[in-house]
Amino acid sequence: MIDCGEATQLRCKRFNIKLSKIDHILISHLHGDHYLGLMGILSTMHLYGRKNDLFLVGPPGLSEIITIQLRYSETRLNFHIKFSEWIPNAQQVVMENEKLTIETIPLDHRVPCSGYLIKEKPKKRRFNKALMPVNITPVDIARLKNGFDLLDDEGNILYKNSEVTFPPNPNLSYAYCSDTRFKPALVEQLAKVDLLYHESTFADDMKDRAHETFHSTAKEAAQMAKSAGAGKLLLGHFSTRYKDLGVIIGEARSVFKESYLANEGETFTIPAL
Amino acid sequence: MIDCGEATQLRCKRFNIKLSKIDHILISHLHGDHYLGLMGILSTMHLYGRKNDLFLVGPPGLSEIITIQLRYSETRLNFHIKFSEWIPNAQQVVMENEKLTIETIPLDHRVPCSGYLIKEKPKKRRFNKALMPVNITPVDIARLKNGFDLLDDEGNILYKNSEVTFPPNPNLSYAYCSDTRFKPALVEQLAKVDLLYHESTFADDMKDRAHETFHSTAKEAAQMAKSAGAGKLLLGHFSTRYKDLGVIIGEARSVFKESYLANEGETFTIPAL
Numbered sequence: 001m002i003d004c005g006e007a008t009q010l011r012c013k014r015f016n017i018k019l020s021k022i023d024h025i026l027i028s029h030l031h032g033d034h035y036l037g038l039m040g041i042l043s044t045m046h047l048y049g050r051k052n053d054l055f056l057v058g059p060p061g062l063s064e065i066i067t068i069q070l071r072y073s074e075t076r077l078n079f080h081i082k083f084s085e086w087i088p089n090a091q092q093v094v095m096e097n098e099k100l101t102i103e104t105i106p107l108d109h110r111v112p113c114s115g116y117l118i119k120e121k122p123k124k125r126r127f128n129k130a131l132m133p134v135n136i137t138p139v140d141i142a143r144l145k146n147g148f149d150l151l152d153d154e155g156n157i158l159y160k161n162s163e164v165t166f167p168p169n170p171n172l173s174y175a176y177c178s179d180t181r182f183k184p185a186l187v188e189q190l191a192k193v194d195l196l197y198h199e200s201t202f203a204d205d206m207k208d209r210a211h212e213t214f215h216s217t218a219k220e221a222a223q224m225a226k227s228a229g230a231g232k233l234l235l236g237h238f239s240t241r242y243k244d245l246g247v248i249i250g251e252a253r254s255v256f257k258e259s260y261l262a263n264e265g266e267t268f269t270i271p272a273l
Numbered sequence: 274m275i276d277c278g279e280a281t282q283l284r285c286k287r288f289n290i291k292l293s294k295i296d297h298i299l300i301s302h303l304h305g306d307h308y309l310g311l312m313g314i315l316s317t318m319h320l321y322g323r324k325n326d327l328f329l330v331g332p333p334g335l336s337e338i339i340t341i342q343l344r345y346s347e348t349r350l351n352f353h354i355k356f357s358e359w360i361p362n363a364q365q366v367v368m369e370n371e372k373l374t375i376e377t378i379p380l381d382h383r384v385p386c387s388g389y390l391i392k393e394k395p396k397k398r399r400f401n402k403a404l405m406p407v408n409i410t411p412v413d414i415a416r417l418k419n420g421f422d423l424l425d426d427e428g429n430i431l432y433k434n435s436e437v438t439f440p441p442n443p444n445l446s447y448a449y450c451s452d453t454r455f456k457p458a459l460v461e462q463l464a465k466v467d468l469l470y471h472e473s474t475f476a477d478d479m480k481d482r483a484h485e486t487f488h489s490t491a492k493e494a495a496q497m498a499k500s501a502g503a504g505k506l507l508l509g510h511f512s513t514r515y516k517d518l519g520v521i522i523g524e525a526r527s528v529f530k531e532s533y534l535a536n537e538g539e540t541f542t543i544p545a546l
Contacts, residue, residue, distance in 0.1 A: 111345070
């Protein structure tokens with residue numbers, strides 16, 4: 001879960017997202033609309049008897065805010081929180097497992113703020129089942145999946161890798177950037193990201209206001225997606241002044257065609273580029 | 274406003290309660306369901322440009338929890354919060370103005386917890402308009418409202434107070450008691466309260482569980498209302514195990530007839546005894 005505003009647990013309930021399936025919560029910054037739902041989620045996980053560790057990643061201060069509230073409520077959670085606070089303005093890997101890495105994206109906001117870039121690690125080659133060798137050993141399977149040919153004892157090719165396997169599925173990536181001023185320097189880190197979520201608090205009419213308040217316009221978000229060569233752009237964090245989001249999506253698509261509004265409750269599949 | 278769980282501001286919006294009309298927020302204790310909506314309400318008041326002081330009353334720790342979050346979000350509120358933290362287990366007046374007083378009700382819960390007793394001050398007598406003296410001075414009006422007769426220069430009664438005025442409207446009182454074990458000693462402080470809100474987390478089948486978890490049953494709440502000679506009893510804070518609250522209200526009414534469920538969104542008028 002990335003960011004957790006007030007009443008997020010109610011939304012989870014409504015959209016049937018089980019809290020027990022959430023093992024990592026990443027907070028971008030300590031403005032209320034991005035973290036005030038966290039204590040409630042932790043309390044509910046506790047009440048539901050959670051035992052598994054919870055990884056909590058965010059800015060300096062996050063652990064203090066949580067810890068002080070647990071202390072005053074005299075709560076001893078029956079699960080362990082593993083806090084990880086990043087260094088502001090640094091690009092850091094905050095999580096890594098066998099499948100993916102998560103790194104911070106230093107953003108330009110009024111308080112320390114990081115987005116998150118989630119990248120799948122390179123995957124193994126896939127067997128072409130029609131041509132799959134029979135009676136093959138686990139060691140040979142691993143060799144083929146890792147891209148090697150199978151050789152006989154004398155070093156002759158028994159099975160040429162490119163003939164019995166397909167290339168790996170692409171390793172997908174997702175970047176979450178909120179809240180931030182338009183920050184052209186992000187292009188390098190966001191290069192070729194498959195799905196980019198970028199805030200677009202304002203439309204182009206409020207460009208100056210966006211700059212003053214450390215936010216972006218829809219056009220700027222689209223410019224970022226275009227410059228980075230992103231697959232798809234998701235727009236969010238709209239100012240309540242825009243009752244009709246047509247102007248937002250219209251401006252974004254005029255710059256980057258594959259732009260979409262992050263409507264509440266919708267699911268976006270990360271597209272392979 | 275008394276207590277402020279997560280998403281209270283959403284409920285205010287839904288029930289058309291203007292945050293700008295709220296000048297005092299009283300928190301009973303630092304369990305999440307009673308205070309986690311506070312930061313969000315403060316943020317929204319700030320965004321809406323509130324200027325008036327806000328009085329925040331609650332247990333020790335409340336100001337630290339709020340202050341630390343304002344610090345990390347680098348928020349300078351454009352209104353002033355006047356914190357008042359009570360002493361646990363003491364009966365204290367935490368607010369007083371020309372119309373009413375608010376005092377803490379020391380409750381018996383797992384963490385420091387106080388209910389609140391709101392009492393109107395005695396009111397002035399009301400004029401009987403039909404018999405209202407003509408050409409009366411402001412000084413004489415005040416004398417009559419305060420219960421004095423009007424005398425002429427020689428000390429003879431011109432207007433007898435009881436003949437030209439009615440008795441004052443009754444001074445009403447409301448007590449809010451959540452969360453607490455059944456605490457018979459409260460009877461004295463709650464004597465003759467017009468409306469008593471008392472938690473009833475459980476029905477009588479869970480009496481032992483109520484005691485263990487520092488909560489009350491519906492029967493206990495009703496017993497309190499009966500012993501105190503309350504006007505009406507409002508029940509709330511029901512365990513989610515009771516899908517049908519019929520058992521709760523049934524048990525309460527078997528002890529105290531004027532028992533009601535505090536259904537969300539309903540308004541209860543404080544009855545004069």
